[in-house]
Amino acid sequence: MLSTPPALIAVIGPVEPPLLTAWVRHYQRLGIERILIAFHFPDHVPDARRHELQAASRELGIIPTGTSTGPWHEHTNTQLRDALRHKAGPGWHLLADADEFHQYPAPLPEVITQAERSGHRVVGGLMLDRVAAGGHLAGWSPEDGLDLAYPLGGHLTHRLLHGDPRKIVLARHDVTVASGNHRAPGRRPDTDRICAVHHFKWRSGILDDLRRRVHHFTSGTWQEQTPAVRDEASRLLTHVGQHHGVINTSDPRFAFRRVSLDRMPFSWPDEARSIFTTWRPYAHTGQD
Template identity: 70%
Template sequence: MVAVVGPVEPALLAAWTAHYRRLGIERFLLAFHFPDHVPDAQRHQLLAAVHALGIVPTQVSTGPWHEHTNTLLRDGLREKAGPGWHLIADADELQTYPAPLEDVIGQAEDTGRKVVGGLMLDRVAADGSLASWRPGPGLERAFPLGGHLTHRLLQGDPRKIVLAHSSVTVASGNHRASGHKPDPHTLACVHHFKWRAGVLDDLRRRVERFSSGAWAEHTPAVRSEASRLLEHVDRHSGRIDVSDPRLAFRRVTLDRLPDGWAAEAATITTAWRPPTPQNQPGSTISSPSP
């Protein structure tokens, strides 16, 4: 398991770790990166929490969260991980597979593939609020709905490389691997628990720091996606509009793939294209997870 972790809640890190241990992950290579605005107490609390989970961080760093920061840290972890298959996930992504991991990897190898793909499904509160949550009830109850917010509203790339052989280079954001195509018919569901309390402050900070040049960006895509989300919640009284049929929110669970997932995910993955000036709505401005 390879992951770059920002200043998330200790409870989220615990739920995330437990999920991947249930999938069979035994070795975690984690790099923690803390932007300058994160208080020392919060940093120490999260690092204490990861040690309590029985994981020793591979790397801990502080400083600006440039667009390339996540990629550099992730690639360093993959080098340390050594040869074989790497499971790659952000700290707010909990993946659900169509079969046990050993079988998924075996099928990829049998078909000559060196990557396995996934598609993001954004998890939100039942009323669309950007909610706090308690470890007791858990993530599933706090964010029971899954829908297609990332690509249908934010115009972001929902595709993910979830498993990659060590010989394969994975692009920024884990969205692609040049020269390697995942099987579109066996995609994992990447449950994306980004839309929690505090995310709006993070997005506003991201827009401001990328715009000012305090954080370096390669394209305006990340900043533009953040701006789209901020505009959307401003229009909907601080909530995500879960009633919008385009976003296809419905109740889902981590325990199994959503009904009809194989066909739905394959259709979205094969049809998705990056936004262009011609297909961007004129009324809108157009994810490492700091």
């Protein structure tokens, strides 16, 4: 007997409304029926932007569980996410940020059934950073879609930013998931069945967001648990500063290649398993 489709859980920041629409449509195509979101808007976001995004949500038939404003402390997302998970109740929870589009190696019901049969209470994913062909931090057209605007996929998060590229993409309701959905303490996913998490973060406006993040965490206006998030933002800003405002897509470390939401990258299972099982937190030496 197949499980009930999972509930999609997300805390949504001030993204552009077309991204929210594309995100919702993507997960609906995967068979998601319940979508629980909460909005959080830092103080710099204009009222008009908030209202526009809330209107887009209503047009999609989604009533946000809540809307909050104020500093985006590192613990803010986790607290809001866990409140949504509590509201979602028993069953499987699909966890995805608004710029994360999951691509599973099999239909979602099969993925969940396989996890249950093998005794896994979580399913793992690995970030596949999506960027424009020339590495520009460009905007995109809803008519053309995200795949056309950001055709390259690679490993920017951990090989440049030294961030954790691992994700918990599905978890049973009673499984605790760490901040950022990177780990589920005491639980290990099946590393032979790792989801590709297409990460559409590197869009127009991201540099301002990263500068703001560095400023607020450094000043203490936003509270951080470790300096990791701030350091990752600084590394990206330094990189684009050294490459005339773009991401260097020709750097072989990042393994950028053309990918699509319609087809898993070639040799993904081996690639994902290798990274997922060998990744370790970055040991800061004072030299990047």
